[in-house]
Amino acid sequence: MSEALWTWSWFVRHPWHRLWDPTTGCGVMECCPNPPELRWILDAAVAVLPSRDSRTFRRKIAALDELW
Structure with missing residues (x-):
């Protein structure tokens, strides 16, 4: 979960994030992350957290997401 959050943070802050193309890349999350997959992981984490932690x-x- 923390790896997915860190990668999403890195990805949306990276100046080239708008150039993401699902047909290219190496498939390694830390190098060429797949945004829909990252968001799925983060949404799954939110679903299993206690309500207070989930809100945070x-x-x-x-x-x-506002940066995306």
Whole structure:
């Protein structure tokens, strides 16, 4: 979960994130992340967290989503 959050944060802050193409890349999350897959992992984590932690985590993700 923390790896997915870190990768999503890195990805949306990277200046080339808008150039993502699902047909290219190496498939390694830390190098060429797949945004829909990352969001799925983060959404799955939110679903299993206790409600208080879930709200906090959702706020962090929402702030990053604004950059996307």
